[in-house]
Amino acid sequence: MSAPLLSLSGISRHFGALKAVDDVSIDVPTGARHALIGPNGAGKSTLFRLVTGSMPVSSGTVTLGGSDITRLPEFRRARRGISQTLQHSSLFLSQTVQQNVLLAAQRQYGTRHAIVPREQAAARERARALLADVGLEGRAGTPVSALSHGERRQLEVAVALACQPRLLLLDEPAAGMSPAESARLVELLKSLPESVTVVIVEHDLEVVFALATSVTVLHLGRVLLTGSPDEVRASAAVQEAYLGTGRGSLFLDMAEPAHLEVS
Amino acid sequence: MSLPVGTPATPAAIASTTPPRTAERRTGRLLRVALPLVVLVVLAAVPLFVAPFGTSTLSRILIFALFAVSLDLLVGVTGLPSLGHAAYFGVGAYAAGLVAIHWTAEGVVPVLVAAAAGAVAAGATGWLAVRSGGVYFLMLTLAIGELVHQLAQSLASVTGGSNGLYGIPTVRIGGTPLTLPGYVYWFVLAVTGLGYLGLHLVASSPFGGVLRGIRDNEPRMRSLGYSPFRYKFAAFVIAGGFAGLAGGLFAAQVRLVTPSEAGFTTSALVLLAVILGGAGSLWGPILGAAVVVLVRDALGPDLDGHGPLLLGIVFVLAVYVLPRGFAGLRDLLRRRPSPGETP
Numbered sequence: 001m002s003a004p005l006l007s008l009s010g011i012s013r014h015f016g017a018l019k020a021v022d023d024v025s026i027d028v029p030t031g032a033r034h035a036l037i038g039p040n041g042a043g044k045s046t047l048f049r050l051v052t053g054s055m056p057v058s059s060g061t062v063t064l065g066g067s068d069i070t071r072l073p074e075f076r077r078a079r080r081g082i083s084q085t086l087q088h089s090s091l092f093l094s095q096t097v098q099q100n101v102l103l104a105a106q107r108q109y110g111t112r113h114a115i116v117p118r119e120q121a122a123a124r125e126r127a128r129a130l131l132a133d134v135g136l137e138g139r140a141g142t143p144v145s146a147l148s149h150g151e152r153r154q155l156e157v158a159v160a161l162a163c164q165p166r167l168l169l170l171d172e173p174a175a176g177m178s179p180a181e182s183a184r185l186v187e188l189l190k191s192l193p194e195s196v197t198v199v200i201v202e203h204d205l206e207v208v209f210a211l212a213t214s215v216t217v218l219h220l221g222r223v224l225l226t227g228s229p230d231e232v233r234a235s236a237a238v239q240e241a242y243l244g245t246g247r248g249s250l251f252l253d254m255a256e257p258a259h260l261e262v263s
Numbered sequence: 264m265s266l267p268v269g270t271p272a273t274p275a276a277i278a279s280t281t282p283p284r285t286a287e288r289r290t291g292r293l294l295r296v297a298l299p300l301v302v303l304v305v306l307a308a309v310p311l312f313v314a315p316f317g318t319s320t321l322s323r324i325l326i327f328a329l330f331a332v333s334l335d336l337l338v339g340v341t342g343l344p345s346l347g348h349a350a351y352f353g354v355g356a357y358a359a360g361l362v363a364i365h366w367t368a369e370g371v372v373p374v375l376v377a378a379a380a381g382a383v384a385a386g387a388t389g390w391l392a393v394r395s396g397g398v399y400f401l402m403l404t405l406a407i408g409e410l411v412h413q414l415a416q417s418l419a420s421v422t423g424g425s426n427g428l429y430g431i432p433t434v435r436i437g438g439t440p441l442t443l444p445g446y447v448y449w450f451v452l453a454v455t456g457l458g459y460l461g462l463h464l465v466a467s468s469p470f471g472g473v474l475r476g477i478r479d480n481e482p483r484m485r486s487l488g489y490s491p492f493r494y495k496f497a498a499f500v501i502a503g504g505f506a507g508l509a510g511g512l513f514a515a516q517v518r519l520v521t522p523s524e525a526g527f528t529t530s531a532l533v534l535l536a537v538i539l540g541g542a543g544s545l546w547g548p549i550l551g552a553a554v555v556v557l558v559r560d561a562l563g564p565d566l567d568g569h570g571p572l573l574l575g576i577v578f579v580l581a582v583y584v585l586p587r588g589f590a591g592l593r594d595l596l597r598r599r600p601s602p603g604e605t606p
Contacts, residue, residue, distance in 0.1 A: 052486060078488030086486075092479040103476045104487050106469050115470045115501075163487060 003066065005030040005197045006051065006167055011060030013046055020046045022221040023060070028167075028214075031194040035208045036201045037232075038218035044201040045087055047218070048169050051199075052084055053077045064167065081166030085156040085173050087201075091144045097155055098140040101127040104162035130158040133188055135181075149176045157185065161192075168192070170200040174207050186210050306452055310445030318444045319516070322451045324556045326512045329455040331536040331548035332462050333505035338534070339543030340466050341498045342478030343393065346401050346530050347408025350388070351381040351503040353415060353525020355510025360428045360520045361421070368432040368440075374454055374511035381507015382500050384411070389499035393492060408530050415522035427521035434515045451512050458508050459549075465501060466545055474498050532559070535574070539581050541588025550589045 004027035013021040021043040028034045036044045049055035051062060053074035061070045069077050092100050105123040131137050134154040139147070147155065157173055170189075174182040186207055189198060202208050208215065208229075215232040217224040225235050232238055306325075310318045330352055337343045355377035362373040392403045415422045422428055433440040434450055441447050465471055476484045477491050484491055514520050523529065532555055540551025558577060563570025585591050 054482065054486065073490075074485045075488050075490045078486055084486055086483075090480060090483045090486075092476050092483070094479055095475060099472065099475075103472055103484075106472070107488050115468045116464045117467045118469055120469060159487070 003030065004028055004063075005032075005065055006199070007063040008047075008051070009061050009063070011047075011050055011062060012058045013043075013050055013055065014058045019221045021050060024218070024221070024223050025060075026216055026223065026226060028197060028199060030197055032197055032199075033189075033211050033213045034197075034199045035212035035215045035229075036199065036218060037203075037205070037208060037215060038224070041220070042218040043221040044218055045171055046221075048084065048171055048199075048201065051167075051169060052082055078163065081164075082169065083160045083163040083165030083167070084169040085153075085160045085171060087171040087175070089149075089152040089156055091152060091155060091159070093143075093145045095144060096140065097131065097136055097142050097144060097147070098124075098127055100144060100155060101130055101158050101162050104159045105130070108162075108164050127158075127162065130162055133161075134158045135184055150178055150181050153177055154181065154185070157188065165196060168196055168198045170198065170202070172202055173200065174202060174204045182207055303452075303456060307449065310448050315444040318448045320556070320561055322444070322448045322516050323513075323560060324553045325451050325455040326509050326516060327533070327536065327556050328549040328552035329458045329512070330506055330509035331533050331540065331552040332459055332545055333502045333509065334533050335537050335540075335542055335545055335548045336462055336466060336474075336498060336502045336505070338537050339541075339545075339548075340471060340478065341474040341495060343396075343400055343495060343499070344534070345392075345404040345502075346527070346534065347404035347406070347411075348502070348506055348533055349525050349527070349529035350404075350408045350411035351385050351506040352510040352513070352529065352533075353411055353520075353522070354384040355381040355507025356514040356520040356524050357415065357422055357428060357510075358507070359511035359514040360431045363431050363434075363514065364428075368435050368515075369438070370434065370436050370450075371454070373434075373515065374508060377511025377514070378504045378508035381510060382504030384507070385503020386496075386500045389496055389503065393495040393499050405527070405530075408525065408527055412522050412526040415525050422520075422522070425522060427519050428514075429519050431514055431518040431520070433518070447516055451516055454508070454512055458505055459545075462505055463545055470494070470497070532574075535578055539578060539588055541585075541590025544588070544590030547588045547590030 006026075006028040008024055008026045010023050010025055011021060012019065012023050024043075024047060026034075036047065038044055046055065050057050053069070053072060053076075057070060061068055063069065064077070064080055064082065067080075069080065072080075092103065095103075102120065102123055105126045106120060108126075109120065109123045128137070128140070131140055134157050136151060136154055136158065139151065144152065144155065153173060153176060157170070160168060160170070174185055177185065182204060189200075189211055192198065198211070200208070200211065212229055214226065215229050216226040217232060217235075217238050224237055225232060227235070306321075309321055313321070330348075334345065334348045337345050337348070358380035359373035359377035362376045367373070388407045392400060392407065395403055416425055418424075419426075433442060434447060435441070436446075436450070441450060466474075473484070473489060473494050476487075476489070477494055481491050510524070513524065533552075536551035536555045537548045538551070539554060540549065541547030554577065555574065558574045559570050562573065566573060581588070587594070
């Protein structure tokens, strides 16, 4: 097994007495497709924020590629190769689809400091290719504010990939997508090279089990279980966590896994 | 040449999924190049046909317009509304005046020193100001403006105190003083034209794109690996430099600099010009500046000192009728669908 790209050891985040993330340790090997699942309020999104640095940890360390990044500000972590999509679309609404991707892509091409107009041919070409990958090739000139919800989710993925990440964090990328769109997303994520490690939070278990090579189940801020998808399906502890929400039987009903919303 | 980052999409691009037809794009590009040239030629011809008073009013409009466009880089492009931008205008004006009096009035030297002084002053103060946002940024910039205003008042041995810095010699080109208002006007037109071109290039550059990104969604820019502080600081310094440049031209044209040039009233008026013209468009604030200067200087004396009142009424009407300023007129004329949220 290769060395972990992302290693969380004993990280916690407390809000007063509430332990949103409580002593979580996870190792994500390079090239893994790691899924985080768990009922609402399990701390999945908070965990993402601790990894990206948009929220400081209360305790514990975050290591990326062998170096401790716990004290680095968010933009420095991003430059080390962490990229993310957010649960609620976070785009540049007044700008066009192409400009959104270009903002992410141009950082890689050293033209971002240019204070006179540049052709940015390389960055533009990359933006065009990414938009084609996510299925927005015809929408490059459209303002983001005119996109549908599903299209915005697709654009989120394109923006996140434009950063050429080592570690890609996807927070419910398929939420609000049509079945066709989410199937396309799964294909796109499957086609990513091994050099990109993916951690995904997703309620759509069909997406999770189509992609994931390993799964961590979070419950009330703690790691309930980390294992292969089959182990997670079979685990009694996981059943119990989900049974607590009254959806356990749905979750385990693998005969009909289509679009379960565990919420 | 690439399309400027801030160019709004044409209606065709919104209506259909195909890019706009090349003919249409060519007309648009032609218009973008030809229109400024036509405006420039018309402006250059003004002293040949207009009386000296009109020419010097137009000079003041051009200077105030450059000042307003420099503020627009902060307000409209970066999303940092400043209430103390006159501080750098004032610093530039005093710097140019002092250089002209004590050293040389040769052409662009005082004006370039003014731009450098404005940028340095913006660098020294912006370092603190851009760390804050929203109301705190407003208050900090307001305080910086008042600070510079007070300094100009109290350092009487250097600035002339509340009497102002007077006796600034006329601009010289190649040793010949420009005595006629028309020549001074051409000098002002050349420098403001270059200044505007500079600001336009900055706003359409990849750097300008980053500034727009920060305006729209600062947390997202951080997660894309940009340090918003550095970009905001750079924008603040650039805006301060161009405000200083405008201040230097002011000193060369009016030849008297008083503390009120750095004061709150000037800051408020220039912010009004930006909002009146339409923040973020760069060309809109030029029109806004024209309205402000015309109402204050040209109509004001005929109104028994009620110029500010008229300005207030114009402002209220403009905000009510044109919420996006004069720049919003273009979209109205094109009947462009408003870029509102679609579910």
